[in-house]
Amino acid sequence: MAESLRQERALNDIELEQKLAKKSLDRNMFWRLLPLLAPYKGRIAAIIGIEVILVGIIFLRPWFVGQVIDHGFIQTAKGLVLNTPLLVWMALGMGLTWALRFAFAAVSQYLAGSTAIHILNALRVRVFRHIQALSIRYFDSTKAGRIISRADRDVDALEPLLIQGPPELLSAVLRLVGAAFALWWISPKLLLALASITPLLILGTWLFKRISEHNWARVAEARARFTAHLVETVSGVRIIKQTVQEDANEARYSALVDDFNQTLVKGNIRTGWFLPTTQLLSTVGQAALLLAGGLGIAQQEMTVGQLAQSLFYVHLFLGPLQELNELLERYTSGASSAQRIFLMLDTEPEINDPAIPRNPLLPRGSVEFRDVVFGYQQDGSRPVIRHLNLQVAAGEVLAIVGPTGHGKSTLVQLLTRFYEVQGGAVLLDDVDVREYPQQVLRRKVGVVLQDNVLFSGSVLHNLRLAAPDFSDEELIRAARDLGADEVLERLPQGYQTEVGPLGSFLSHGQRQLVCLVRAYLGNPSVLVLDEATSAVDIHTERRVQVAFRRLCEGRTAIVIAHRLATIRDADRIAVIWHGEVKEIGNHTTLIAKGGAYSQLYKAYEEASVPEPDSLRSVA
Numbered sequence: 001m002a003e004s005l006r007q008e009r010a011l012n013d014i015e016l017e018q019k020l021a022k023k024s025l026d027r028n029m030f031w032r033l034l035p036l037l038a039p040y041k042g043r044i045a046a047i048i049g050i051e052v053i054l055v056g057i058i059f060l061r062p063w064f065v066g067q068v069i070d071h072g073f074i075q076t077a078k079g080l081v082l083n084t085p086l087l088v089w090m091a092l093g094m095g096l097t098w099a100l101r102f103a104f105a106a107v108s109q110y111l112a113g114s115t116a117i118h119i120l121n122a123l124r125v126r127v128f129r130h131i132q133a134l135s136i137r138y139f140d141s142t143k144a145g146r147i148i149s150r151a152d153r154d155v156d157a158l159e160p161l162l163i164q165g166p167p168e169l170l171s172a173v174l175r176l177v178g179a180a181f182a183l184w185w186i187s188p189k190l191l192l193a194l195a196s197i198t199p200l201l202i203l204g205t206w207l208f209k210r211i212s213e214h215n216w217a218r219v220a221e222a223r224a225r226f227t228a229h230l231v232e233t234v235s236g237v238r239i240i241k242q243t244v245q246e247d248a249n250e251a252r253y254s255a256l257v258d259d260f261n262q263t264l265v266k267g268n269i270r271t272g273w274f275l276p277t278t279q280l281l282s283t284v285g286q287a288a289l290l291l292a293g294g295l296g297i298a299q300q301e302m303t304v305g306q307l308a309q310s311l312f313y314v315h316l317f318l319g320p321l322q323e324l325n326e327l328l329e330r331y332t333s334g335a336s337s338a339q340r341i342f343l344m345l346d347t348e349p350e351i352n353d354p355a356i357p358r359n360p361l362l363p364r365g366s367v368e369f370r371d372v373v374f375g376y377q378q379d380g381s382r383p384v385i386r387h388l389n390l391q392v393a394a395g396e397v398l399a400i401v402g403p404t405g406h407g408k409s410t411l412v413q414l415l416t417r418f419y420e421v422q423g424g425a426v427l428l429d430d431v432d433v434r435e436y437p438q439q440v441l442r443r444k445v446g447v448v449l450q451d452n453v454l455f456s457g458s459v460l461h462n463l464r465l466a467a468p469d470f471s472d473e474e475l476i477r478a479a480r481d482l483g484a485d486e487v488l489e490r491l492p493q494g495y496q497t498e499v500g501p502l503g504s505f506l507s508h509g510q511r512q513l514v515c516l517v518r519a520y521l522g523n524p525s526v527l528v529l530d531e532a533t534s535a536v537d538i539h540t541e542r543r544v545q546v547a548f549r550r551l552c553e554g555r556t557a558i559v560i561a562h563r564l565a566t567i568r569d570a571d572r573i574a575v576i577w578h579g580e581v582k583e584i585g586n587h588t589t590l591i592a593k594g595g596a597y598s599q600l601y602k603a604y605e606e607a608s609v610p611e612p613d614s615l616r617s618v619a
């Protein structure tokens with residue numbers, strides 16, 4: 001199954017981001033991380049400075065050992081005696097190097113840790129800000145889990161690379177070069193013996209780096225896929241339970257996790273030979289050095305102390321070569337995270353504010369759809385709205401009706417500029433909606449949807465989002481004006497009731513009422529109600545209808561409804577059919593005309609009259 005999942009994939013993570021960002025993949029994106037470090041130049045310089053001191057300290061220790069071996073005992077007339085002053089100095093020196101090691105390690109950790117927090121938090125906020133600014137179309141085509149991966153895991157993956165990576169790399173290079181010099185200084189023979197295996201080590205490291213680069217891209221992709229599935233499951237858990245899809249859903253998740261694990265294991269197998277290879281080469285290198293050293297001692301070119309000292313330098317030379325592998329792996333995993341983050345940050349919002357925005361001083365609320373053409377496919381292959389013309393006068397109540405899927409809600413999306421028209425224009429107060437700053441436009445057009453969303457917090461907290469400066473009393477008064485108070489006061493803690501995540505602790509009807517009051521508080525010049533009262537019971541609905549008329553006073557209202565009884569009183573009713581206005585007029589004239597509206601109305605009335613059987617079953 002995991003194999004089939006891999007094959008069914010149309011676009012991988014990076015390809016998808018590439019497509020959305022309309023940019024080709026640039027492997028050097030990693031370097032774009034460097035400006036993030038700029039504000040912390042001082043701290044980073046301190047971390048690097050500490051690393052240099054620590055490397056210097058490491059090089060002192062073998063020298064102490066060499067001194068003790070060669071000069072720790074002095075040949076006197078009485079025989080060999082301990083060179084006590086030298087031993088004491090060397091022991092003190094050794095102790096001091098360890099004390100410095102501990103002290104600097106703590107300082108370095110503190111500096112690196114606190115710098116990391118600042119840099120990564122700044123990046124996290126930047127990613128978050130960008131996510132909020134992206135256009136709705138991005139969210140249509142990108143799974144939530146993928147987006148969360150960017151802001152969460154991908155940012156985390158940069159930490160070891162960005163902060164500890166550069167000092168560790170510097171330390172490795174310094175130790176490598178320093179050890180080479182030290183060996184050369186003791187005897188060029190030693191360095192040459194070791195150099196015999198170095199090209200092989202470098203070649204091996206380079207090969208493994210290439211393999212691990214591929215591995216990391218595959219592992220990250222597989223991980224993003226199962227995270228995306230998890231997020232979808234969490235948000236759609238009710239539907240999954242309702243349709244009894246738990247087993248099938250779990251099987252799919254297991255397959256995705258399995259795919260991830262297989263990718264990980266295969267990757268580990270491929271890179272697993274790196275360590276034994278380098279260990280083997282290191283052993284050969286040490287043997288060559290000991291041979292060269294033995295020869296040097298026999299030819300009295302070097303002392304035993306120097307050979308012992310050189311063994312430490314061998315470790316200082318070979319160790320960094322092996323560490324480089326780990327650092328390179330970190331680099332490749334971080335680089336692929338950086339690629340994904342920057343590809344997302346490079347995705348331009350499809351909808352932007354105009355360079356010179358307009359905002360008429362006297363908002364009236366007239367709306368016009370002028371020869372509008374629109375389809376959700378960007379290539380215009382499947383138009384949903386086809387050359388639609390519709391004018392709504394300021395203060396008018398216009399109802400939009402029509403069969404499902406014919407484009408009613410799409411008109412609202414175009415009015416609030418969640419999508420851009422592909423032809424024609426949408427005008428608010430005779431100004432193209434593209435000329436308004438988006439936030440201004442969306443404040444002018446209040447929308448209450450059928451599937452309303454609230455934010456965690458109390459009912460009052462949610463109402464206050466529309467009117468931040470209002471007191472509790474003013475918010476409650478607004479609810480009362482609208483006739484929502486009776487229902488909302490009956491909640492367990494009244495207006496202080498917690499609504500839960502996305503408002504899930506409230507019923508559909510209660511949620512809609514809160515949203516209606518929220519829209520009322522926003523005081524928009526155009527109010528759009530998309531099936532907004534459909535979940536409210538008959539009793540509540542009547543109250544809302546009365547209040548709704550009040551709410552419409554002095555502003556334009558566009559009401560999208562399937563339950564035609566609720567819109568009979570509208571000033572005009574437009575029938576939308578295959579993305580066009582098929583009929584327009586008031587209820588009486590449209591019924592008299594006997595066209596599309598009268599058919600819809602007849603069908604609605606027939607469906608609304610309860611059949612005797614169904615009444616009995618309710619009883």
Ligand SMILES: Nc1ncnc2c1ncn2[C@@H]1O[C@H](COP(=O)(O)OP(=O)(O)OP(=O)(O)O)[C@@H](O)[C@H]1O
Pocket residue numbers: 140376384402403404405406407408409410411
């Ligand atoms: N985000 C989207 N991406 C792609 N297609 C979409 C999207 N939203 C809607 N559509 C499609 O556009 C068409 C019109 O949808 P729209 O929601 O405007 O219909 P509607 O008339 O409001 O339907 P309903 O009465 O059921 O709410 C439908 O075919 C729908 O599948």
